[in-house]
Amino acid sequence: MAALKHIVGSVAVITIRNPPVNALSPQVQVSLMEVLKDVTLDPSVKAIVLCGENGKFSGGADIRTFSKTDPKTDIKRMSLDDVNSVAERSRKPVVAAVEGVALGGGLELALACHYRIAHVKARVGLTEVLLGLLPGAGGTQRLPRLIGVPAALDMITTGKIVPAPVAVKLGIVDSVTEGSAVEEAIHLAQKVVGQPLESRRICSKPIQCPPNVDSLLNDAKVKLKKQFRGAESHQVCVEAIRAAVQLPFAEGIVKERELFLSLFNSDQAKACQYAFFAERSVAKWTTPSGANWKSASPQTIRTAAVIGLGTMGQGIAVSLAKAQIQVIAVEQDEQQLEKGSKAVTAILERETLKKQQFELAHKSDSFGSVTFTLDFNALKNADLVIEAVYENMALKKEIFQRLSSICKPGAFLCTNTSGLDIDEIASVTDRPHLVIGTHFFSPAHLMKLLEVVRGYHSSSTIISTVMNLSKVLNKVGVVVDNCPLFVGNRLLLPYINQAVFLLEDGRTPEEVDQVLEEFGYAMGPFRMSDLAGLDIGWRSRMEFGLTGPKLLPGAPVRQREGKRYSPLPDILCEEGRFGQKSGKGWYQYETVGGRNAARDPWVHNFLHEYRRAHAIKQKNVSQGEILEWCLYPLINEGFKVLEDGIASGPEDIDVIYNNGYGWPRHKGGPMFYASMIGLPRVLVKLEEFYKNNPDIPSLKPSNLLKALVKQGSPPLKEWRSQLGYPNSRL
Ligand SMILES: CCC/C=C/C(=O)SCCNC(=O)CCNC(=O)[C@H](O)C(C)(C)COP(=O)([O-])OP(=O)([O-])OC[C@H]1O[C@@H](n2cnc3c(N)ncnc32)[C@H](O)[C@@H]1OP(=O)([O-])[O-]
Numbered sequence: 001m002a003a004l005k006h007i008v009g010s011v012a013v014i015t016i017r018n019p020p021v022n023a024l025s026p027q028v029q030v031s032l033m034e035v036l037k038d039v040t041l042d043p044s045v046k047a048i049v050l051c052g053e054n055g056k057f058s059g060g061a062d063i064r065t066f067s068k069t070d071p072k073t074d075i076k077r078m079s080l081d082d083v084n085s086v087a088e089r090s091r092k093p094v095v096a097a098v099e100g101v102a103l104g105g106g107l108e109l110a111l112a113c114h115y116r117i118a119h120v121k122a123r124v125g126l127t128e129v130l131l132g133l134l135p136g137a138g139g140t141q142r143l144p145r146l147i148g149v150p151a152a153l154d155m156i157t158t159g160k161i162v163p164a165p166v167a168v169k170l171g172i173v174d175s176v177t178e179g180s181a182v183e184e185a186i187h188l189a190q191k192v193v194g195q196p197l198e199s200r201r202i203c204s205k206p207i208q209c210p211p212n213v214d215s216l217l218n219d220a221k222v223k224l225k226k227q228f229r230g231a232e233s234h235q236v237c238v239e240a241i242r243a244a245v246q247l248p249f250a251e252g253i254v255k256e257r258e259l260f261l262s263l264f265n266s267d268q269a270k271a272c273q274y275a276f277f278a279e280r281s282v283a284k285w286t287t288p289s290g291a292n293w294k295s296a297s298p299q300t301i302r303t304a305a306v307i308g309l310g311t312m313g314q315g316i317a318v319s320l321a322k323a324q325i326q327v328i329a330v331e332q333d334e335q336q337l338e339k340g341s342k343a344v345t346a347i348l349e350r351e352t353l354k355k356q357q358f359e360l361a362h363k364s365d366s367f368g369s370v371t372f373t374l375d376f377n378a379l380k381n382a383d384l385v386i387e388a389v390y391e392n393m394a395l396k397k398e399i400f401q402r403l404s405s406i407c408k409p410g411a412f413l414c415t416n417t418s419g420l421d422i423d424e425i426a427s428v429t430d431r432p433h434l435v436i437g438t439h440f441f442s443p444a445h446l447m448k449l450l451e452v453v454r455g456y457h458s459s460s461t462i463i464s465t466v467m468n469l470s471k472v473l474n475k476v477g478v479v480v481d482n483c484p485l486f487v488g489n490r491l492l493l494p495y496i497n498q499a500v501f502l503l504e505d506g507r508t509p510e511e512v513d514q515v516l517e518e519f520g521y522a523m524g525p526f527r528m529s530d531l532a533g534l535d536i537g538w539r540s541r542m543e544f545g546l547t548g549p550k551l552l553p554g555a556p557v558r559q560r561e562g563k564r565y566s567p568l569p570d571i572l573c574e575e576g577r578f579g580q581k582s583g584k585g586w587y588q589y590e591t592v593g594g595r596n597a598a599r600d601p602w603v604h605n606f607l608h609e610y611r612r613a614h615a616i617k618q619k620n621v622s623q624g625e626i627l628e629w630c631l632y633p634l635i636n637e638g639f640k641v642l643e644d645g646i647a648s649g650p651e652d653i654d655v656i657y658n659n660g661y662g663w664p665r666h667k668g669g670p671m672f673y674a675s676m677i678g679l680p681r682v683l684v685k686l687e688e689f690y691k692n693n694p695d696i697p698s699l700k701p702s703n704l705l706k707a708l709v710k711q712g713s714p715p716l717k718e719w720r721s722q723l724g725y726p727n728s729r730l
Helices: 026-041 063-068 080-089 105-112 139-147 149-158 164-170 181-192 213-227 232-246 249-263 267-282 311-322 334-359 376-381 393-406 422-426 460-472 488-504 509-519 525-532 534-543 568-574 601-613 623-643 650-660 670-677 679-692 703-710 716-723
Strands: 003-008 011-016 047-052 094-098 101-103 115-119 123-125 175-177 303-307 326-330 370-373 384-387 412-415 435-440 449-454 476-481
Touching: 003 026, 011 026, 011 181, 026 047, 026 080, 047 105, 047 181, 063 267, 080 105, 094 105, 094 181, 101 105, 105 123, 105 139, 115 164, 115 181, 123 164, 139 149, 139 232, 139 249, 149 213, 149 232, 164 175, 175 181, 213 232, 232 249, 232 267, 267 476, 267 650, 267 670, 303 311, 303 376, 311 326, 311 334, 311 435, 326 334, 326 376, 334 370, 376 393, 384 393, 393 412, 393 422, 412 460, 422 435, 435 460, 449 460, 449 650, 460 476, 476 650, 488 509, 488 525, 488 568, 488 601, 488 623, 488 650, 509 525, 509 623, 525 534, 534 568, 568 601, 623 650, 623 670, 623 679, 623 703, 650 670, 650 716, 670 679, 670 716, 679 703
Parallel strands: 011 047, 047 094, 094 115, 101 123, 115 175, 303 326, 303 384, 326 370, 384 412, 412 435, 449 476
Antiparallel strands: 003 011, 435 449
16 A cells, blocks of 8 residues: 555544655555545544654655556546645545745645645655646645745746745645644644634635736746746746636646646756756766765864865855855965855855745754865864866866875865876875865856766765765766866866857857757857856967967968867957956956846957958858757767767766756757757768868767667667677776
């Protein structure tokens, strides 16, 4: 039985049982229905309590069963909504005891109960929108009736999860307890036996609409369209709430169902659900020697140090402090220390305010303290050190050599680099097995991704410790192998290069950005480069002798070692145009550090002159071709990364892109996207591009892509097993 019953006095306690998160699979729903019917008919039962086994109410409908469900038959035959309806119509009071989580269908079930008691640490939310769906078991009709349209709109369209104290304040749950929610619920159930239930049935509540409800809903759609470009589910959620506003409950439920079915099994829903499971699968790393969570012993980090308080160091220090870790922040001179400490303090103040607003009156754990110092010796007691100075190998090596002698034995040494060789850095230390790359993304206190770069000697202890830390920091850690630029930036390079080549060939930054933003990227390549800072790539190209003083005399302006090269970004930097930080880059900004990108006539004029000076003929490129020209080389590099064994599977690449590079989640990630368009299409276009541009090596189709197409393009989940990775280093 997936729903168990036991009787306490006159109260029937029904326990949902489906480990690990008590997902409401079709089997659980059938079982719940049977038990509910049974206890409603049993004259000895006067009240009912619903709870979940192992301190978790329910993680919602069972996502794993979605791909096996035929929406035309299975959903209509039996739905969670029927279970909810039986609970709500029951003449005996039904109390939900919410512990752990009540998410998606789990919360929808709780909303159908007459009362809700939550444990103080429980979390609730209607998260379906993040899976490309809408709350299709009455959630879009009940929540607005319970907490009002504006608050329900916010929760349903963003999938926000709120802690129990906030849920009480919003009116989602009736009360919270620090003790057992089940005991409390039994107590309440006994107390309310015989009391009228009609006012407790949310379906009977009139909906309280603000006077401007139409414009509220319309404005929400515009805002969501901008925030989640191209994603359907957020828009459809608003329509379901509109139905709640305009229709009686029963008709609203019918409309909700119709809208739910329009999303169920859509490509976007498949992509979002794939992204969900991909994140879970990459969390289960293993090494070639077979080490994994089970065999490794992750260490708890209580004190961590950050070296360098530039933008990255600041964000990392804040991120650690937010996770209640004590931080020692080190800088090299007074001026940098003061600048860095002011910035960290300001961010922490903003974060504290946000936390207080979000958690309202609930007493929450405070942040870890941050100590600022110039004294390297202060690092001697740190459990883990993250070096975050700028990208200069000599400087990093000097720091790691010092760390070897200062840090306690067993302290973990991490380098925040976006592409330098981890093994070279580790080689100067006394403990290469305790050295690893931690590639954070800016702003590090907000961005979810942490690329964990395993060096040749990195032990399973350091991998597991840092993967554990990524969870503690509320980040998504992905273990990758050590190679120039690692995974994320390795794929980014051809994408950015292709975008810049388009400018040489006659397009503008605005045109290219628009195409990629319409595709769903939060920002096109030029707006993103301006945000990240054009000088970072410029410095690295100087280091590699592609531009600047190390460039060999006589090198052709638009070629490096026979390959096509565009000096446009270098010239911009030479002009002091570093992006937002200097108030101008590919766009102009209202101030230094401004965020609003505006078309810059200087850039247009400069591009015009450049094309004239180099006698470049303008090419006519359609919007579709701009997209393929930029994305397919990125995908191709993804296949090369797999071929080289740098990432363990396509899921790893997709998780990196969804969480660190603004890839639209409803498109699953670049590798999933390739599988959806069809690998033959990607291959044919790459072959065509490469034939016309033999001086761009990133257009040359990867062997793995060719092999997969030859094998009939198996589904993505079979790529690993079909081909194996003879070179896999992970
Ligand atoms: C029909 C009407 C409309 C309703 C629609 C819905 O309800 S849609 C659903 C709306 N619900 C949501 O959006 C909630 C989605 N879930 C979550 O947000 C989190 O999993 C969590 C907060 C519940 C637990 O976090 P945590 O860090 O403690 O743990 P973790 O994340 O590592 O997961 C542990 C294991 O459980 C698995 N699994 C989890 N949920 C489901 C599921 N619903 N189903 C199946 N499996 C699920 C997960 O894959 C993993 O399996 P593995 O890899 O061990 O084989």
